[in-house]
Amino acid sequence: MIVDLPNTSTAAVSKRLVQLRADTGAMALSRVLTLVVVVADDAAEEAIAVANDASRQHPCRIIVVVTGNKRGTARLDGQIRVGGDAGASEVVVLRLYGPLATHGRAVVTPLLLADSPIVVWWPQDPPRDPAADPVGAMGQRRITDSARTSTAPRTVLKRLASAYRPGDTDLAWSRVTHWRALLAAALDQPPYEPLTEATVVAAPDSPSGFLLAGWLAAQLRCPVSVARSRNGTGIISVRLERASGTVDLVRPEDGDSSVLSQPGQPDRTLALPHRGDAECLADELRRLDPDEVYEDALTTGLGAVSGRSRTATEAIKAGEAPSPAEAARTTQRLRRSARAAGSSAMVEKMDMPEDAASTESVQQAAADRLSEIRERRS
Amino acid sequence: MSPTRVTADANPLRDPRDKRLPRIAGPCSMVMFGVTGDLARKKLMPAIYDLANRGLLPPGFSLVGFARRDWADQDFGKIVYESVKEHARTPFREEVWRNLADGVRFVPGSFDDDAAFDLLAETVAELDEQRGTGGNHAFYLSIPPGSFSTVCQQLERSGLSSPQQGAWRRVVIEKPFGHDLESARELNAVVEGVFPADSVFRIDHYLGKETVQNLLAVRFANTMFEPVWNNRYVDHVQITMAEDIGIGGRAGYYDGIGAARDVIQNHLLQLLALTAMEEPVSFDAHNVRLEKEKVLSAVHIPQDLARGTARGQYSAGWQGGDKVLGYLEEDGVGDGSRTETYAAVRLDVDSRRWAGVPFYLRTGKRLGKRVTEIAVVFKKAPHLPFTDTATEELGQNAVVIRVQPDEGVTLRFGAKVPGAQMEVRDVSMDFGYGRSFTESSPEAYERLILDVLLGEPPLFPRHEEVEQSWRILDPIERFWATEGDPPDQYSAGTWGPASADDLMRRDGRQWRLP
Numbered sequence: 001m002i003v004d005l006p007n008t009s010t011a012a013v014s015k016r017l018v019q020l021r022a023d024t025g026a027m028a029l030s031r032v033l034t035l036v037v038v039v040a041d042d043a044a045e046e047a048i049a050v051a052n053d054a055s056r057q058h059p060c061r062i063i064v065v066v067t068g069n070k071r072g073t074a075r076l077d078g079q080i081r082v083g084g085d086a087g088a089s090e091v092v093v094l095r096l097y098g099p100l101a102t103h104g105r106a107v108v109t110p111l112l113l114a115d116s117p118i119v120v121w122w123p124q125d126p127p128r129d130p131a132a133d134p135v136g137a138m139g140q141r142r143i144t145d146s147a148r149t150s151t152a153p154r155t156v157l158k159r160l161a162s163a164y165r166p167g168d169t170d171l172a173w174s175r176v177t178h179w180r181a182l183l184a185a186a187l188d189q190p191p192y193e194p195l196t197e198a199t200v201v202a203a204p205d206s207p208s209g210f211l212l213a214g215w216l217a218a219q220l221r222c223p224v225s226v227a228r229s230r231n232g233t234g235i236i237s238v239r240l241e242r243a244s245g246t247v248d249l250v251r252p253e254d255g256d257s258s259v260l261s262q263p264g265q266p267d268r269t270l271a272l273p274h275r276g277d278a279e280c281l282a283d284e285l286r287r288l289d290p291d292e293v294y295e296d297a298l299t300t301g302l303g304a305v306s307g308r309s310r311t312a313t314e315a316i317k318a319g320e321a322p323s324p325a326e327a328a329r330t331t332q333r334l335r336r337s338a339r340a341a342g343s344s345a346m347v348e349k350m351d352m353p354e355d356a357a358s359t360e361s362v363q364q365a366a367a368d369r370l371s372e373i374r375e376r377r378s
Numbered sequence: 379m380s381p382t383r384v385t386a387d388a389n390p391l392r393d394p395r396d397k398r399l400p401r402i403a404g405p406c407s408m409v410m411f412g413v414t415g416d417l418a419r420k421k422l423m424p425a426i427y428d429l430a431n432r433g434l435l436p437p438g439f440s441l442v443g444f445a446r447r448d449w450a451d452q453d454f455g456k457i458v459y460e461s462v463k464e465h466a467r468t469p470f471r472e473e474v475w476r477n478l479a480d481g482v483r484f485v486p487g488s489f490d491d492d493a494a495f496d497l498l499a500e501t502v503a504e505l506d507e508q509r510g511t512g513g514n515h516a517f518y519l520s521i522p523p524g525s526f527s528t529v530c531q532q533l534e535r536s537g538l539s540s541p542q543q544g545a546w547r548r549v550v551i552e553k554p555f556g557h558d559l560e561s562a563r564e565l566n567a568v569v570e571g572v573f574p575a576d577s578v579f580r581i582d583h584y585l586g587k588e589t590v591q592n593l594l595a596v597r598f599a600n601t602m603f604e605p606v607w608n609n610r611y612v613d614h615v616q617i618t619m620a621e622d623i624g625i626g627g628r629a630g631y632y633d634g635i636g637a638a639r640d641v642i643q644n645h646l647l648q649l650l651a652l653t654a655m656e657e658p659v660s661f662d663a664h665n666v667r668l669e670k671e672k673v674l675s676a677v678h679i680p681q682d683l684a685r686g687t688a689r690g691q692y693s694a695g696w697q698g699g700d701k702v703l704g705y706l707e708e709d710g711v712g713d714g715s716r717t718e719t720y721a722a723v724r725l726d727v728d729s730r731r732w733a734g735v736p737f738y739l740r741t742g743k744r745l746g747k748r749v750t751e752i753a754v755v756f757k758k759a760p761h762l763p764f765t766d767t768a769t770e771e772l773g774q775n776a777v778v779i780r781v782q783p784d785e786g787v788t789l790r791f792g793a794k795v796p797g798a799q800m801e802v803r804d805v806s807m808d809f810g811y812g813r814s815f816t817e818s819s820p821e822a823y824e825r826l827i828l829d830v831l832l833g834e835p836p837l838f839p840r841h842e843e844v845e846q847s848w849r850i851l852d853p854i855e856r857f858w859a860t861e862g863d864p865p866d867q868y869s870a871g872t873w874g875p876a877s878a879d880d881l882m883r884r885d886g887r888q889w890r891l892p
Contacts, residue, residue: 177398178433184391185402185436187384189512190544194381195390219390222381256473260437266510268405268438271430271474283398293396335480342452344459344475352460353453355414357446357486365448365486366494373500377507 005078010110013078013092017111020082033117033285036108037064038135040124041095047123048081048091053278055089058285061113064093065104065135074100076107105134117141117288121281124148126156131165143284145171146207153207161298166290172207173294174280176235178272179212179249183238186247186260193242198224201236201312201321209235210305211297216240218301225306227315229253234274236312237322250327259327267330400434403831405512406546407440407481407505409498411529412520413457414445417552421583422520423458424465425823430478431468432820434828438509440481442501446488454484467821481509489521489528495536502538513545516830520552522631527568534572550579550830553644557635558855559848566841579830580844584645584750585837586822586829589785593652593752594661596779596787603777604657606756608731613774614885615737616753617649618892619781620745624692624702624870625719629710638689638721638851638858641741645750647674647847648839649781650737653752654727663836667843674846676728677737683857685884690720690866690875692744697871702744704870718865719743722878723854724885736885740878744870749892750781764800771803776890786810 003020005013035055039047044066051062075098081091094107112118119141120130126144127133136142142165146156153172160170198216202209209226212235217224220240229236237250245263251272258272315321335342382390392399408426412418429435443454459479463470483501487494505511515538519529530549533539541547549569556562569578584590597603606612619641625632632640651670658665680686693704705711705719720742727737756775769792778788789807794800829837866875873889882888 174398177400180391180398181400181402181433182437184389184399185404187389187391189404190386192384192386194384196381216391219393220382221390256471257477258437265405265512266438266508268436268510269477269480270435270437270439271433271471271477273471273473287397289397291398293393293398335476342455342476342479344470344472347452347456347459347479350452350456353447353449353456355447357448359446359488361448362446362486362488363491363493366491366497369486370493370497370500373497373504377500377504 001081001083003080005080007075008078009076010078010094010107013080013094014110016080017090017092020080032058033060033119033288034111034113035060035062035089035285036118036120036135036139037062038104038120038122039064039066041066041068043124044093047121048093050123050277050281051121052089052091054282054285057282060089060119060285061111062089062091063108063111064091065108066093066095067101067104068095068097070098070101072098074098076100103134105138108135108138112138119143119285119288121284125150126160128159129163130160130168131163139167141167141169141284141288143169143171143281147172147175153205154210157207157210157298157302161302164295164299166295169284169291169294170207170211170298171277171280171284173211173291173297174283175208175275176212176215177283178275179235179238180215182249182258182260182270182272183216183240183247186240186249186262191242191244193244195220195222195240195242197222197241199227199239199315199321200224201227201229201238201315203231203233203235204228205231206234210302211294212238213305214301215293215297216301217304218296223306224304225308225320227310227312227321229312236324237327239321246322248322248327250322250324252324252328252331255328255331257331259330261322261330267334269331269334400432401828401832402434403436403439403828404514405436405438405510406514406516406831407442407502407509407511408516408518408827408831409442409444409502410518410520411444413443413454414447415520418520419457419461420465421821421823422518422827423461424467425821425827427458427462427466427474427478428468428821428824429828431466431471431474432824435831438481438511439478440483440505440509440511441478442483442485442498442505444485444487444494444498446486448486449484451482451484455479455482458482467824481505489525489532492532492535495532495538499536499538513542514547516548516550518550523551523554523556523565526551526565530568530572539572546577546833547573548577548579548830548833549573550581552581554635554639555580555644555844556848557639559845559852562844562848566844570841575841576835578841579835579838580841581826582644582648582839583822583826584781585648585839586824586826587781587785589779589781590649590652591837592785592787593779598657607754609733609735611756612735613755613757614735614887615650615653616755616890617646617653617737617739617751618753618890619645619741619750620748620873620892621741621743622697622745622748622871624744625705625708625711627709629708633711633715633717636689636717636721637719637741637743638723638855642721642723642739643847643851644839646739646741647677647850648843649752650677650725650739651843653754654729654732654737656731661836663834666836667840671840671842671846673727673729674843674850677725677846677850678728679850679853680724680726683854684861686724686881687854687857688720688722688866688875688878688881689718689858690742690868690878691717691864692719692742692870693867695744695869695871697744702870704867705743714864716864718858720745720865720868720874720878722874722881724881725850738882738887738889740874740889742874746871746873747892748783751892752779752781753777753890753892754779755890764802768800769802771801773804778890784810
């Protein structure tokens, strides 16, 4: 249900919210946080959809502050969305015009949930100093998105680093969680040797690549460099060097599968899907305490990443980065060698196997395949 | 500046402050016995896909099916695919499926066939070479306990139970863990004769549920519950697990086992242990289990079992909108079977905290609805400054932990009814753990399977706990076996036999309506 309240006041919005809740009766009251979204008009709908999706895991009240035209008289247009139009949340959209447009804090304050944390999210261009921003200052947690800015990512990250205050976090950072988890898992296994060097291949327009490199630099304290791939390709590969050889994690362009190669072990493939915004936002809402690891990656790690500029091709030629083409071929090869199912379209076409068998036929099958596999392996 | 040291215990990329980073299991595979069963199709295989989808399985993870079917790998792939399509919690993603499908293998065989287990050993060794599973393999025995010993011996014979240096082999077994103390010990001797004790994972899927883990959080992370969590304030505790279904096609398993062995022995006594236990020193497996064992060892059964227990059998009736058969008319149930489908017992815990506070456990099939809950019912206020008429409708305060469905916690207390008169009535304050958000909270099996692969045992009961629970239940079962009368009949769709209500009435209490 969507209720429009043109030219209104926060008191009226608040009253209507209580009334709507009383009318529908069943709406859950267990909101655990207030999510304040500060966004420009053209990006508002997309941001609301993402926030709604994330709210399914974290019931919250979403207050969307849309800044309209700053000229003209001060005016507040309100809109309340509940039920099916609001996921598991209640959404209040506040459009601010005229002099009011610069006073987001004043309209948000009366609508905050009592006794619960406040999270502020800028889906696009964050303020230069998020914690000093009037709305940002209210939040325990401030979520920026350095991938959605008009400025070059490295510059944005530098700015965020110098303005860092505990509670700051960035969606570009949550986008690399899978990468980080896989790299950490690789180091859980022997050999236990210190890392001597790390190379990240990523697009220069991807702040995630820089953050990943910063994280490696901060945690491993070894030389880390970034090689540029084409814009829009995201993160392509990470290579960790140690005495016994290299650990390579490669995700060829446009793919959702990656290949992990380590010395003395067969190459292994695994799904490494690109993460959606809603998933990342839900991740951010899960933890409301300061993220010290992000702080280290951003403020100390990023500065330690080598500024040497070279392209991915150069790095691959110099043998400092794994080749994505090679990884794509590996995936193909492993896929062919697997005798099982394959793509869902293929499996879909298969008949259900017979759900009964005689003891003799099963024993025969086991014996046949035993000699087959022994022959293959010998 | 020298690079950070890397050791087996100190991984520089795994910062303890880094709460985002999920634990991904190390290289491994899972070998599943009994893949044609319901549990495997509806819960286990979907849970494995969901784990893969959440990025928690290692690269190269492989799934080996073992069953008495003449299938090729791709046939089993089809079975996995269909079960994932139908039952997985998370959305279907092609690339996740492709990677999982690449590691699907099938071994045709019966448990007494040596060649089949040799084939399994070869298959697993080949996975180590091809997919880098590193010699780490978990065996999930989703099979009748009667076959455990054959399978364990076969695993031992074919060398599958003994890992090479630095690798692990684990075995997962499902309830029932025996049917009395003696058989539980036998079963344990079989399994622990082949696998070391810390490689045996006994799955009780209740313990993987968020709410059950939340019970510990509610008790030990807050100040407001623990001070009243004792015999000074608590009148009694009711633990209920009700099912609305009958035995379905499981007569072969159920007949002769009964509700008490099927549910009280494991689920309800585990819930009792978590509700009643003292605060563990820390939340690692060892200390939590110590406290659970301690409280279970303090449990004693009523002196007079005839008055302190009740059992029943459902008869034909209307369940919701359907007419259903009685237990004795179900397919496969022996004539005049005395197996109980409803069991209720009163237990006491001999400790300073709980002396004088009875714990009432009940479970049954074909009851009013499907619900599992723990209700801690408090004593009435010692003095009420109101007239009797004002508090007529006031019951006892209660904290109800709803385990399923609609997981959450309810607080019952009295509040004034609006109006000119002073009138106090019970109201509830509700915390919905899931409500509309359950779709995203993981299934119990996901958590448990991941814990098996990571080798984290806190949520799995140890053999000592199993023994303790049989010690509690055995005398009751023996008493029921010697009793002359068959179990009391109750019509399907009701809340159990009259004798269960009498059990409560004798103590001046009554069952909650869950």
